[in-house]
Amino acid sequence: MRSALPSDVSRMLRFGVVGLLNTALGYSLILAGLTLGLGDIVSNAAGYAAGLTLGFFLNRQWTFARAGGFRSGAVARYAITFIVAYGANLSVVIGGMSAGFIENPFVHLAGNCLYSVIFYLGSARFVFVGGADDADALAATNASGPEPQT
Known part of the structure; x- marks a missing residue:
């Protein structure tokens, strides 16, 4: 049985990169909102909304390889996880x-x-499940047959 550790490390690194990108976008919008006189609450809400939106799509398509389809309820699960x-x-x-x-x-x-x-584990185990990676893993398991009983 092959370990998923290298795949998990790679996925964690991609998750971190997405986190940096959505933080940069969110913080930039917060600063822009403050400069425009929108106030702390509106600026913060706009920054977080943009960052979470970017994070959802990048994590779905790149980090967790779910570009093949949009599962019903993923946005709600993402919001719950957040x-x-x-x-x-x-x-x-x-x-x-x-x-x-x-x-x-x-x-x-x-x-x-x-x-x-918590956000990584929730995304990996609750939000972005049942996509291409899971189907590939299931196909590989079925192709190799059941493990021998001892």
């Missing part, structure tokens, strides 16, 4: 604040790391 990951991030930040770590960048870094892990 909410869960962001909620975990906020929990770490609020927990840090409760422990006396006010405006501590390391608390935010820890929250962001947890957010990234």
Whole structure:
């Protein structure tokens, strides 16, 4: 049985690249919104909306190789995964604040790391499932036949 580790590492790196791209887009729009006088809330919402949209399509087509079709419910699963990951991030930040770590960048870094892990695992196991990679793996398994019983 072959390990999926190299494939997972490659996929994690692509996920990281997509994260950097959607962060750059989102932050750019936040700064543009602030410059245009849209305020913190509207600027932040516009930046996150654009970043999440870019991230969804890049992850779907490149990171998780789901360009072959659009599965019903993927957008809702992506939104749910974001909410869960962001909620975990906020929990770490609020927990840090409760422990006396006010405006501590390391608390935010820890929250962001947890957010990234949850968002990756949710994307890989919940959002982008049942596509080309899964079909190829199933076909390879069926072609080689069942594993021998000992």
